[in-house]
């Protein structure tokens with residue numbers, strides 16, 4: 365049995381004047397899938413993520429989230445998406461609890477569901493012991509857990525993470541990667557990163573973008589079976 369589609373993007377294209385930032389991006393993502401989105405600087409990853417989260421209108425093409433058209437019904441569709449931007453919108457002078465309450469409000473979590481939602485994300489992100497700590501006093505790794513917690517406070521079906529392990533030490537990276545794998549068991553995850561071993565370690569499937577187009581899209585297991593390194597594929601396709 366195949367799991368339900370959570371995200372479907374068709375022919376997503378975005379121009380900036382003469383520049384084609386993204387050209388005919390296609391993606392069908394199922395629950396339980398973790399997709400790695402790779403590409404050199406300027407390949408079009410950020411533009412793609414912004415279109416998938418409904419923060420940027422495509423020049424053409426469309427996106428459905430859990431069967432809801434993102435352009436027709438943005439509020440309804442966005443309720444199923446969680447996003448961690450490259451620079452998480454953290455407030456260092458708030459406690460973890462205060463911040464997650466704010467995030468819950470922004471994501472329109474119903475009042476009667478607030479307490480359970482907070483407990484749930486703190487548990488999933490390993491933040492139970494830090495509820496009343498100021499975010500500014502947490503380590504970079506724990507701050508990133510808070511960033512992920514705000515992205516999943518409304519229990520989204522699609523979780524989009526933009527370079528979530530940048531600037532972390534190896535231990536913190538390992539913990540965040542483990543967390544991402546866990547998120548991928550119940551939702552769909554898109555992980556944009558520059559770190560190839562991270563994709564090998566965490567993802568079920570990899571897409572490589574180059575100059576606005578998808579130049580590679582394969583299950584990780586196929587690469588492993590062919591004994592092909594992601595590094596060699598990436599280098600060949602993006603030079």
Ligand code: ATP
Pocket residue numbers: 380383384385386403404405406407408409410411412
């Ligand atoms: P990075 O890894 O550096 O973030 P990226 O893969 O996310 O790169 P994008 O930021 O999506 O790439 O950019 C894709 C292309 O679109 C680039 O050529 C970029 O210069 C161009 N571009 C992006 N945003 C704009 C904008 N607001 N105006 C004009 N051109 C833009």
